[in-house]
Every structure is written in C-alpha cells, then in structure tokens.
Amino acid sequence: MEVIVTGPHEVAPTAAAVVLDRLGRLARAATRREPVLGLATGSSPLGLYRELAAAVADGRVDLAGAHGVALDEYVGLPQGHPQSYRSILVREVGERLGVPPDRLEVPDGSGDTLEELETAAAAFERRIAALGGIDLQILGIGANGHLGFNEPGSALASRTRVKRLSDRTREDNARFFSGFDAVPTHSVTQGLGTILEARTLLLLATGEAKARAVAAAVEGPLTSSCPASVLQWHPDVVVVLDEAAAAGLRNREYYAEAAAGLSR
Numbered sequence: 039m040e041v042i043v044t045g046p047h048e049v050a051p052t053a054a055a056v057v058l059d060r061l062g063r064l065a066r067a068a069t070r071r072e073p074v075l076g077l078a079t080g081s082s083p084l085g086l087y088r089e090l091a092a093a094v095a096d097g098r099v100d101l102a103g104a105h106g107v108a109l110d111e112y113v114g115l116p117q118g119h120p121q122s123y124r125s126i127l128v129r130e131v132g133e134r135l136g137v138p139p140d141r142l143e144v145p146d147g148s149g150d151t152l153e154e155l156e157t158a159a160a161a162f163e164r165r166i167a168a169l170g171g172i173d174l175q176i177l178g179i180g181a182n183g184h185l186g187f188n189e190p191g192s193a194l195a196s197r198t199r200v201k202r203l204s205d206r207t208r209e210d211n212a213r214f215f216s217g218f219d220a221v222p223t224h225s226v227t228q229g230l231g232t233i234l235e236a237r238t239l240l241l242l243a244t245g246e247a248k249a250r251a252v253a254a255a256v257e258g259p260l261t262s263s264c265p266a267s268v269l270q271w272h273p274d275v276v277v278v279l280d281e282a283a284a285a286g287l288r289n290r291e292y293y294a295e296a297a298a299g300l301s302r
C-alpha cells in the first residue's frame with residue numbers, strides 16, 4: 039500500500055497524477071484496450087474529477103473511449119433525481135470528462151422488490167466482467183469505515199448486492215438531501231469482493247472526520263468491522279490523504295520515506 043499525505047489542496051492533483059500514470063501504463067500496454075474507471079460519488083473525488091477534466095481539456099488524456107463504472111446507487115430515487123448516483127456521474131464525470139452516458143454503468147436501484155434489485159445487482163456484476171474488469175477504482179471512505187456502501191459487518195468477499203445504509207451514513211449524507219428522512223435507506227453497492235478485483239484501488243480522504251476510519255483502514259486489523267481495512271488485502275492500493283485525515287496514522291514517517299523511494 040502506498041500512503042501519500044499532502045496538503046489539503048494537493049490531494050486532488052496528487053490523485054489525478056496517479057490516475058494519469060495508470061492510464062498511461064494502460065495505453066502503453068501490449069494488451070491495450072479502452073480503460074475502465076471505477077467511480078465513487080460523494081464529495082471526496084470531486085476535486086479529482088475536476089483535475090481529470092482539466093487534463094482532458096488540455097489534451098493530456100482522452101477519455102472518450104473510456105468506460106465508467108459506479109461504485110453504488112441509492113435504492114428508490116426517482117429516475118433523474120439530482121442526487122441519484124447516475125445523475126451525479128453523468129454531471130460530474132460524463133459531461134466534464136467526455137465519457138458518454140451510454141459508457142457509464144450504474145447499478146439499477148429502481149426495483150420495487152428485493153428480487154428485482156438482486157437481479158439488477160447480478161446484471162451489474164456481469165457488465166463489469168464483460169468490460170474485462172475495472173482497471174482503477176476510485177474510492178472514498180465513510181466516517182464509519184464503509185467502502186462503497188459496504189457498512190461495518192459486510193462480508194469481505196461480498197459481491198454487488200442490496201445493503202441497508204447505517205444511520206451514521208444517512209446522517210452524513212443528509213447534507214445532499216432535504217434532511218435525514220429524505221436519504222434513502224438502502225443502496226445497491228459493489229461488494230468488497232467486487233472492489234478487490236479492480237486492478238488498482240485509489241482511496242481519497244480529507245478532513246479530521248475521516249481520521250479514525252483512515253487509521254483503522256490502513257493500520258488496524260483486517261476486519262469487517264472496518265470494511266475499508268480490506269484494502270490491506272489488495273496488491274496495488276494508493277491512499278491520498280490530507281494532514282487532517284492522516285492524523286491518526288502511526289507510521290507517517292515511514293510512508294513519507296517510502297513515497298520518496300522506489301518501493302510500494
């Protein structure tokens with residue numbers, strides 16, 4: 039795992055440099071194909087998406103052929119709701135980065151029954167497989183350690199499925215809605231096992247509210263009580279943090295030395 043701690047305004051450009059580096063490697067690979075980017079929503083990656091939009095605008099990268107795959111979707115929001123993750127990805131990624139809507143895969147949270155939602159979740163997994171898997175998955179982290187909407191207690195090998203949101207998550211996300219009660223109670227989320235299959239994982243976190251979860255994810259035990267600790271199991275993870283989010287880490291000095299050298 040590579041842990042990069044930087045200033046609050048450097049998180050997005052640093053993360054963008056990681057994405058551009060991995061895209062460059064893909065473009066140079068013998069098995070070259072269009073990249074598949076896994077896309078988190080929430081506030082953490084917005085600066086990164088703006089940095090990538092700037093890279094597209096000045097010709098440093100072309101994402102017109104890329105595919106975007108959402109991490110999750112709320113259950114039960116009407117089609118076109120501004121806070122549905124499909125709407126957000128079309129707005130924040132599709133339009134800014136030049137990825138057409140028909141290249142954005144989002145789990146379908148419109149089903150009325152568990153069976154319909156599970157069918158949609160299975161179809162989403164098949165779609166990821168048909169694309170050849172996710173090359174780089176962008177992630178945020180919940181203050182309770184959730185990854186995607188895999189709340190504490192989620193199976194480490196879980197696949198895309200319906201998950202109930204914890205009250206903590208609904209409280210945190212109430213800022214995007216008219217209040218707590220307006221936040222959906224359920225989501226369809228990539229499972230932790232699904233996330234682990236992406237070739238590279240890139241986690242962004244800023245602010246002191248994330249410090250405890252980040253410390254548990256990066257340096258705590260691998261446990262479903264902190265779903266993001268599953269990152270420790272993956273061979274290619276980059277974590278980009280500001281000072282506040284990194285405040286609970288014990289091994290900061292080592293991470294800084296390692297970042298300056300050759301190792302991961």
Ligand code: F6R
Pocket residue numbers: 077078079080081082083109110177178179180181184185186187
């Ligand atoms: C978003 C997602 C969530 C968020 C997390 C952090 O698609 O799956 O795991 O990444 O809740 O949210 P922010 O970035 O808003 O603090």
